[in-house]
Amino acid sequence: MIPAQFDYVRPASLAEACRALASDEDAKVLAGGQSLLPLLRLRLAYPSALVDVARLPELAGVHDRGDHVFVGAMATHDEVLRSGVVNADCPLLSLAVATVADPAVRHRGTVGGSLAHADPAGDLPAVVLALDGVFVARSEEGEREIPVAEFFVDYWESALRPGEVLVGVKIPKLGPGWGFHYEKFHRTAQSWAIVGVAAAVRRSDGAIQEARIGLTNMGATPVRARAAEAALRGVEVGEQVRQACEEADDGTTPPADLHAQPDYRRHLARVLTHRAVLAAAGSP
Incomplete structure (x- = not known):
């Protein structure tokens, strides 16, 4: 499809970009365009103007x-x-x-x-x-x-x-002692995550001292798996980690779409969290 008509503005400074946006409440910022341009082509977005900030040194x-x-x-x-x-x-x-x-x-x-x-x-x-x-x-x-x-x-x-x-x-910066991993389940390399898990784990003396877990596509916004984080605290790396990660979907509201139903996403969240935590903790 062809996008609806819009004006195009390329400001020379961040201040100029702010002025352009303030003068038109229906204007949108254009950065790399990888998310916005498909919406324009499908006419799911109707901005009156695009303010192109790609060359502003303040944002680089x-x-x-x-x-x-x-x-x-x-x-x-x-x-x-x-x-x-x-x-x-x-x-x-x-x-x-x-x-x-x-x-x-x-x-x-x-x-x-x-x-x-x-x-x-x-x-x-x-x-x-x-x-x-x-x-x-x-x-x-x-x-x-x-x-x-x-x-x-x-x-x-x-x-x-x-x-x-x-x-x-x-x-x-989290400093020394932390391990990290991002685990993602998707249909193809180019597709969105059906579920993704971002894990940061601090481990000492064989036990997990602290874990931070962010979930992708498990609600209307990204979600912290607080229950799993609490359950992992003080747990030795082993079978107990799997048990703690069963709490990963607690409090989430995963969507239903053509790719997955909520119960499948909940299952994925638990399985992927277990994998991500073990990888971040340095376990094979």
Whole structure:
């Protein structure tokens, strides 16, 4: 299909982008376009204008900020995948990014675009949730930070306000002693996750001291598997891990669609969480 008519704006600065968005409440931000363009072609989105932020230096790059890594909204998946900073200090992010679609999409798609799209079937929202990331947004009124627990509101709905641009996301460094893994079940390499699990595990003396688990496509927003996290605390790596991971689907509301029914997604969440936790804990 052919998209509906819209204006196109390419601002020269972040301030100019904020002004353009503030002047038109029906305008949308265009980043890599990998999520937005299909919606336009299917006429599921009718923006009056697209504000192209692809070349704004304020949104670019991956930066080491001491106690956290700052990933600019326009950092591509491929850039994150090749980043020494991310691989050293936030490897869970690069593990998840490596599963996104294919190389062509990873070279165009952006971290900020994926997160702002707020698709619960996307891989990155669950990762940022597990790592307790903080979003940075800018508007004509100034800059504000949004904790990840408040950022994802509903299906394809975030806490970004009209006129705001996502500048990037702060991801705290967890330090030594942590292991990471992203486990994903999908039909083909290019398809969305039927269920995905982002796991960060701190282990010492053979036991799990702390676990952080984010679930993909198990509700209207990414979900923290809090019950499983609590059940894993102090558990030795072995059969008890499987028992603790039976709590992974507690409190979730998985969707029903052509690919899977809720009970199947619940089963996958339990199985994939077990695999992800063992891998993150360093167990074969």
